[in-house]
Every structure is written in structure tokens, then in C-alpha cells.
Amino acid sequence: MPKRISIVDVAREAGVAISSVSAALNGGPGVSEATRARVRETADRMGWVPSVRGRSLSSKRTRALGLVVQRQAGVLEADPFFAGFIGGVESVLEPAGYALLLQIGRTPEAGADRLRRLGLSGAVDGVFLTDVSVDDPRFPLLDHLHLPAVAVNAPGSMWVSSVTQDHRSGLRDLMEQLISIGHRDIAHVAGTAGLVHSEERASVWRSVLESHGLPLGPVIRGDFTTEAGVRAADTLLGGPRVPTAVVCANDLMAIGFLSRAKALGVRVPDDVSVTGFDGVLLGAHVHPPLTTVMTSPVALGTRAAEVLLASIDGGPRVDETIAPAAVVDRASVAPPRGRAA
Amino acid sequence: MPKRISIVDVAREAGVAISSVSAALNGGPGVSEATRARVRETADRMGWVPSVRGRSLSSKRTRALGLVVQRQAGVLEADPFFAGFIGGVESVLEPAGYALLLQIGRTPEAGADRLRRLGLSGAVDGVFLTDVSVDDPRFPLLDHLHLPAVAVNAPGSMWVSSVTQDHRSGLRDLMEQLISIGHRDIAHVAGTAGLVHSEERASVWRSVLESHGLPLGPVIRGDFTTEAGVRAADTLLGGPRVPTAVVCANDLMAIGFLSRAKALGVRVPDDVSVTGFDGVLLGAHVHPPLTTVMTSPVALGTRAAEVLLASIDGGPRVDETIAPAAVVDRASVAPPRGRAA
DNA sequence: CGATGAAACCGAAACGTTTCGGTAGGGGGA
DNA sequence: TCCCCCTACCGAAACGTTTCGGTTTCATCG
Missing domain, CATH: 3.40.50.2300 (Response regulator)
Structure with a gap:
């Protein structure tokens, strides 16, 4: 069992202090360009990837976002929304170095409970709220947890940011x-x-x-x-x-x-x-x-992810809107009988 | 900003040592039933949920499983497999207290890279392998990372466990x-x-x-x-x-x-x-x-999750099989013309 | 030439848990 | 009565990072 290599190994190898490695890789100040390059090179050569465990404990950031899907199993399969939405979300999370934590709450109560644990345990830095109901109990819950969130297609919730497509x-x-x-x-x-x-x-x-x-x-x-x-x-x-x-x-x-x-x-x-x-x-x-x-679930996901990330970085509460949903004319509509156009 | 309550708060409140709280809640030995009950009650009353950050650093377990979906965006939407599969996976993960970390790699290369980071950074305890190709480069990678994995519908990979439905x-x-x-x-x-x-x-x-x-x-x-x-x-x-x-x-x-x-x-x-x-x-x-x-994507997900969890707990490499896929006769088939039954 | 300040770097604390070696106390056997 | 052992419990180290206060170095300026 080859011991996992950690930041101390990199520091020793590069001949600098641990804190310098951290600063160098995270773009922090107080590191000369020469040192930064050397550290970066050393880390690459050793194949070191920072441990999300150590990092998240220390920085109080998990670099993960939560999505609790509240749906019965059957609906999920043919569901047109989530696949696209998740795709959109991922497209902005990936370059930002965030991951998506997915959970399924079969009932609204189960969903709220999972959300609660997610927040209390500090597993995620923020959450997406979908399938919002009127007077959704998750809003006060999130407020209580101080957990950043963005509501999808539920504008003006007063508690959290939202991204909405006009339907x-x-x-x-x-x-x-x-x-x-x-x-x-x-x-x-x-x-x-x-x-x-x-x-x-x-x-x-x-x-x-x-x-x-x-x-x-x-x-x-x-x-x-x-x-x-x-x-x-x-x-x-x-x-x-x-x-x-x-x-x-x-x-x-x-x-x-x-x-x-x-x-x-x-x-x-x-x-x-x-x-x-x-x-x-x-x-x-x-x-x-x-x-x-x-x-446009994809666009919704993209924008929601951007808003949530901004919100985590201390941005203000916002209510965003994307291009409205538009009619697509196909062939299932015609004038009523006896009144042909 | 009300400071997050931690295990020390619970320990102080219950009048025991930190280690006793840990042992009590995790079912460890060396704790009397009376103490265990009291600690549990105190924790509940204070609404304490263990921090996954501290826990994962200490225990070297993240309690999260990874799924890297390697598909172009377009296919994902109408995809019949993943929604069901994820549903099945979740049904096992939830009671086990595990979470699912979802990532999307638009290309096989991107997918392999995300998998690599996932493993090196220690973000997950194991991964699901789907859309396996012949001679998939992810197998040697996982072996190198010592990361438990289960391959779906790709039996006999020699490297990792698998769960397969006979198609x-x-x-x-x-x-x-x-x-x-x-x-x-x-x-x-x-x-x-x-x-x-x-x-x-x-x-x-x-x-x-x-x-x-x-x-x-x-x-x-x-x-x-x-x-x-x-x-x-x-x-x-x-x-x-x-x-x-x-x-x-x-x-x-x-x-x-x-x-x-x-x-x-x-x-x-x-x-x-x-x-x-x-x-x-x-x-x-x-x-x-x-x-x-x-x-049966749901059954596949269920079984795959069970196998992966077992594998993380040190179980042996297995090749499982679920009930084979069966024909469903509907109306798009008939004898060829001029040969009506 | 000595004081001043900024840049570069270092060391150690902190994050919240698990784990492990150690200690007090009490019951049972000789 | 003495000793041993087991149970219940405690204290501290360890996990791997970030962060922050402190120290060195060196150029600049009076």
C-alpha cells in the first residue's frame, strides 16, 4: 500500500514550506513567480492532487453542490427536465472545479429531510431547489441552515435567489x-x-x-x-x-x-x-x-449554477430570467372541424 | 453567525469525553448502554449532525460514490438508462448513508481525466463504470488508483467487479x-x-x-x-x-x-x-x-450499488448477473408481406 | 550608513472527526 | 485480603489542508 502523497511530500521535494506550496498552487500572494513555477512543476511531476478531505475541512468549502430530486421513481425515467438541467449545471461546475451531489427524495418530506442533513453535515456549499411547491417548507429550512441556494422556476421567493424561464x-x-x-x-x-x-x-x-x-x-x-x-x-x-x-x-x-x-x-x-x-x-x-x-432545461441549469456559485462567493440575492419558452408549431393542431382554414 | 455546533459541544453538554460521543453514536464498544442513550439524546436535542468534512478526513472514507457519465449532451436527454440506473443506485445508497457524486465527461478522455482526479483527490470511496468500451483505459487507471469500482454491463473485466444483465x-x-x-x-x-x-x-x-x-x-x-x-x-x-x-x-x-x-x-x-x-x-x-x-436499469443500479458498497468494505471481486432482458411483444412486428400468418 | 518597508517565505494553529494507547474502578477468584 | 482482569471512559495524536502572524532578506531612501 503506497502511502498517499500529500502536500508535505511536495513541500519537501520542492524545498519550500507547506504554506508556500498552498499559496503557490492557489494563486495566493507572497510567492515569487520562480517559486510558483517550481512548485507547480514538482506537484505535476509527483502527480499530486490536493485532498478534498483535508481541503474541505480546513477551508470550510466542500466544492460540491447539492441537488435533491423530489420525484417518484417512475416519472424520473422519461423526464425531460433533469437530464438537460444536470447537463447545464455540470457544464459550469466542471470548469469551476465543483462537483454535483445528487440525492433523490421520493416524497417531499424525505426530500426536505435529506436537504436538512446535507446542510447540517456540511456536505455541500449550496443547493439547487427544483419542483418547488407553493409555501415550500424548504425555504425557511435553508434560511435556518444559512445554506446558499437557488430556486429554479420559482421566482421571488424572498428567501433565496432564483433563475426562471417564463413559461x-x-x-x-x-x-x-x-x-x-x-x-x-x-x-x-x-x-x-x-x-x-x-x-x-x-x-x-x-x-x-x-x-x-x-x-x-x-x-x-x-x-x-x-x-x-x-x-x-x-x-x-x-x-x-x-x-x-x-x-x-x-x-x-x-x-x-x-x-x-x-x-x-x-x-x-x-x-x-x-x-x-x-x-x-x-x-x-x-x-x-x-x-x-x-x-430550455440546459440554459436553466447553466444559469442556475452560475447564480449559485456567485451566491456562495457572497454575491447578492438575485432573480434572473432566461429567454422565454416559445411555441413550436408542429402538426397536432388544426382548426376545429367544419371550420377548416 | 451562530457557530456551528460540533462534537465537543455535545461532549461537554453530555459530560463525557469526545471519544465517548464518537463511540456511542457509531456503535463502538466501550460504552455503557446508559451512556450511549444519554449521548444520543443529547445529540438529538442539540440537533447535531456529524460533519462529513471532519469525519471523512479522519476516517479516510468520504461516504460518497462517483458516477462519471460519458455522453454527449444530446443523447443524455432522452436517455432511458441513466434516470433508472441512478434511481436504483440511490435506493441503496440512501439507507446506507452514502451520497452520489455525479460528473459528466463529454468525451471519453475527459471522462477518464475526471475519474482520475476523483480518485486522487479522494473525493469518493468508489465509482460506477458505465458505457464501458472494449479495452477501456479506465480499468488500469482504477487499478493504479486502488479505487474500488463496479463495471455495469461489462462482465469479466478482470480488474473490477461487475454487474450485468444478459442482453x-x-x-x-x-x-x-x-x-x-x-x-x-x-x-x-x-x-x-x-x-x-x-x-x-x-x-x-x-x-x-x-x-x-x-x-x-x-x-x-x-x-x-x-x-x-x-x-x-x-x-x-x-x-x-x-x-x-x-x-x-x-x-x-x-x-x-x-x-x-x-x-x-x-x-x-x-x-x-x-x-x-x-x-x-x-x-x-x-x-x-x-x-x-x-x-432493467433500476435493478442494475440497485445491484451495482450493493456490490460496490460490499467491495468498499473489503469484499471480494464478483461478477453478478441479474434477470435477463426479455422480449416485449407489441405491434411493430408482423410477418413479411405475402406471407401473412 | 542605518532605518524603513515590502516581498518572500516559514511555522504553527485550526478545522472536526476517528482511533488508539492508557487509566481508574470494581468484581471475582484464590 | 490481594491480585488480576475486564469494562467504561479519557486524552491525545493523526488526517491534509488553509490561514495567519511572524521572520528574514534586500532594496530604497533619508
Whole structure:
């Protein structure tokens, strides 16, 4: 077992004090360029990489950020958000020398508990908050822990910074478009109750209909899974009065709806128009290709990571916004029957 | 700034030595039950959680496991494997008190480098190896670092433990099925060159055809993306001799193929049968629903985590196997034209 | 030429835990 | 009664870094 080489070995080899090695490698002051170069060369030659254990204990910085995913296992698989988000996060963490600590809390309570331990144990320097609910208990918790955090798609939390993509305008555009081509009977397949993005989408749907003096079509409560979309199709298409358009709170439910509609012999978009939300890759490859609102999880991750790192370095609390989600027109939308454009 | 409470505070409060607090909480010997209970109660009351920083420095254990994902950003999004795998891993790690450190190496070289730093810096106690290539350079690296590891779906690496799901038998069954209903002209849309699971699937396709004395249909080299499936459809369906069945190395490519086939007016399964591999959720909701081989990323993650934890605790090198991937019959397969069952 | 100050470098404390050798105290055997 | 041993507990070293106060060196200026 070859003893792990440490900073003392490098110091001895380079003929300087331990503190000088530290200063040299971290760009600190009080080190001549000649010494710095020599130390750097020695460290490289010996293949020394600072121990994150020693470093984190001493510097009170772990150089790791936490992400506690609060989702049921099933949803995670086809989830369009996290893969992209994590990719974006990593792209800024890597050059900054940070790592991402991932945990999964199957329930909100479990998630909050893991978050608490994460903070108390000092395992991370900051955390990302996703799937924020209204009055999320994690906010006061983080405040209590003095743990830097950034909330994703939950602006103005008053406690922590946030990075948000406007989802309202895109969905509003989509609704207006539907109405402009003649739809009057527009149903909504909603997401999990209590989540801010579920409520937000439902509220846009409602407000646009109201602003046009149109009746509120039926609302089916879903949970963002494909299965929920299937069930919604059963309910909506089997009902007495079939809407001419169905606005789903995400793509997965829309795809489930599409699938079930086809099985029931209901043609999309001829008999009913269907829209999604998110812009998953596969949405372009189902039939008909899904008209949706394209979100940007990667950009969200990138910006969130930047904000969080700045926040750790003592930056002020900020509320950032990235380019809004925009409508992507594909083929699952058409004028209602008997009113062809 | 309320000073972080540490083990000394607990020791003072409980009226015992620091070492006794440690022993009491970690179940060590030399502590009476009465004292243990009192210490535990005191710690709980004060809300003390051991600092992972101090602990990891002292114990030479980080209680974190590393996963370096080597994939281009685009593939990650729709990827059916990682979400499930990570879910499975976490389900084991959480009760064990371990965390998962996630990193993304966009290229194999970058991935190997991140792995190297991860090991040298002592940031993790062990790592998961996925997307293993033949002669993967990470094996000798890990050996050099003395870092426990478990290879996923890459059995018999000689260097490290492995957990594997048999993918061959399922695909073989699928091929036999195709042949038994009359297909003689079977093409293959392969995955990224060099990856063991790409080569494995190609080799099953080849060997089954050979064992039946059938000609090897064309092979299109893909890269596991939906787009590659689209391109494969263009090539295969536009060629002079259209195969009667196309076996894709994964579902995403199969879905891309399906999508493009429909656009070209080629009917599936009437004109051509298409099969996938993986068993992504959405495969059941495309049209026609995709016949595929169902893999189990969650089970793989669960078992891999168990093996890795055991390996860290000094367990022997093992090669585990979980239940093989099995065919899921859906509607994208039918007898070739003019030979209806 | 001596005082002054800055730059370069050093030594040691501190971070919070685990671990290990050591000590007091009490019960049991001879 | 004496000795031994075991249990319960304590104190201090060790882990590998950063940080901070202190010391040397040397050029500059009066």
C-alpha cells in the first residue's frame, strides 16, 4: 500500500514550506513567480492532487453542490427536465472545479429531510431547489441552515435567489393561436397539484379563456405521467361533449393522450387538437408530431449554477430570467372541424 | 453567525469525553448502554449532525460514490438508462448513508481525466463504470488508483467487479421470432462503434442469421440517437432492396426509424417490421407500439450499488448477473408481406 | 550608513472527526 | 485480603489542508 502523497511530500521535494506550496498552487500572494513555477512543476511531476478531505475541512468549502430530486421513481425515467438541467449545471461546475451531489427524495418530506442533513453535515456549499411547491417548507429550512441556494422556476421567493424561464408567455401564445383558428372548447390536462408550474399553466389556460369570454373547458387533474395522459383521453374523449382542443401541462401527458386517442379511433388533429409543454425530443417523432412549448432545461441549469456559485462567493440575492419558452408549431393542431382554414 | 455546533459541544453538554460521543453514536464498544442513550439524546436535542468534512478526513472514507457519465449532451436527454440506473443506485445508497457524486465527461478522455482526479483527490470511496468500451483505459487507471469500482454491463473485466444483465438472450429470442414468422431479410441499425453493448447486439444479430444460414442484411452505423434512426430509415427504405425487418440497437433509433418510415409512406409493420431495444416508457405510446427487449436499469443500479458498497468494505471481486432482458411483444412486428400468418 | 518597508517565505494553529494507547474502578477468584 | 482482569471512559495524536502572524532578506531612501 503506497502511502498517499500529500502536500508535505511536495513541500519537501520542492524545498519550500507547506504554506508556500498552498499559496503557490492557489494563486495566493507572497510567492515569487520562480517559486510558483517550481512548485507547480514538482506537484505535476509527483502527480499530486490536493485532498478534498483535508481541503474541505480546513477551508470550510466542500466544492460540491447539492441537488435533491423530489420525484417518484417512475416519472424520473422519461423526464425531460433533469437530464438537460444536470447537463447545464455540470457544464459550469466542471470548469469551476465543483462537483454535483445528487440525492433523490421520493416524497417531499424525505426530500426536505435529506436537504436538512446535507446542510447540517456540511456536505455541500449550496443547493439547487427544483419542483418547488407553493409555501415550500424548504425555504425557511435553508434560511435556518444559512445554506446558499437557488430556486429554479420559482421566482421571488424572498428567501433565496432564483433563475426562471417564463413559461406563461409561450403558453399564452399557444392559447391565442388555438382561439384564433377557431377553437372555443378547450380542455386542460393539468399537472400534479401544488407544484408552482402546474398551477401556473392552469392559470394561463384559465385567464386566456376568460379574457376572450370563452367557457372554461373541463380540467383533468394529471400527474405529468404518460399514463395520466392516457386516462385523460379516456375521460375527455368518452365524455358527452368532446372538446375541440386539449392543452396538456406537459409533453408526456400529451403523448399519452395522442396514443390513447389513436387507439380510440379519434383523429388528431382532425377531430381534436392536442398540445404539450416542454419540448421533449421525442415529441417531434410521435404522430402527429406534437405542437408544444419549448423549454430550455440546459440554459436553466447553466444559469442556475452560475447564480449559485456567485451566491456562495457572497454575491447578492438575485432573480434572473432566461429567454422565454416559445411555441413550436408542429402538426397536432388544426382548426376545429367544419371550420377548416 | 451562530457557530456551528460540533462534537465537543455535545461532549461537554453530555459530560463525557469526545471519544465517548464518537463511540456511542457509531456503535463502538466501550460504552455503557446508559451512556450511549444519554449521548444520543443529547445529540438529538442539540440537533447535531456529524460533519462529513471532519469525519471523512479522519476516517479516510468520504461516504460518497462517483458516477462519471460519458455522453454527449444530446443523447443524455432522452436517455432511458441513466434516470433508472441512478434511481436504483440511490435506493441503496440512501439507507446506507452514502451520497452520489455525479460528473459528466463529454468525451471519453475527459471522462477518464475526471475519474482520475476523483480518485486522487479522494473525493469518493468508489465509482460506477458505465458505457464501458472494449479495452477501456479506465480499468488500469482504477487499478493504479486502488479505487474500488463496479463495471455495469461489462462482465469479466478482470480488474473490477461487475454487474450485468444478459442482453444477448432477449435479442436472440427476438431474432428467432422474426425468422420464425418468415423474415429472411433482416437489417441492423447499430449503435456507437466501440461500445461493448453496441458490439454485443451486432454480434447477436449476426450470429443468429448465420446459424440459420441467412444472408446478413445491411448494417447501418448509428449513434443511439433518434436522428440516427431517421437517417437509417432514409438509407434503408430508399435503397434498392428494402429489408422486411429492421432490428435497431436501441429504442430511440427505432422510434426515429418509425417516424421517418411513416413520413415516407412506408407502413409498419405491414411493409417492414421494426424492433427496438431498452424498453423505454414511450415505446408503448408510439404508433405502432414498439416491439422491443425490456432492460432493467433500476435493478442494475440497485445491484451495482450493493456490490460496490460490499467491495468498499473489503469484499471480494464478483461478477453478478441479474434477470435477463426479455422480449416485449407489441405491434411493430408482423410477418413479411405475402406471407401473412 | 542605518532605518524603513515590502516581498518572500516559514511555522504553527485550526478545522472536526476517528482511533488508539492508557487509566481508574470494581468484581471475582484464590 | 490481594491480585488480576475486564469494562467504561479519557486524552491525545493523526488526517491534509488553509490561514495567519511572524521572520528574514534586500532594496530604497533619508
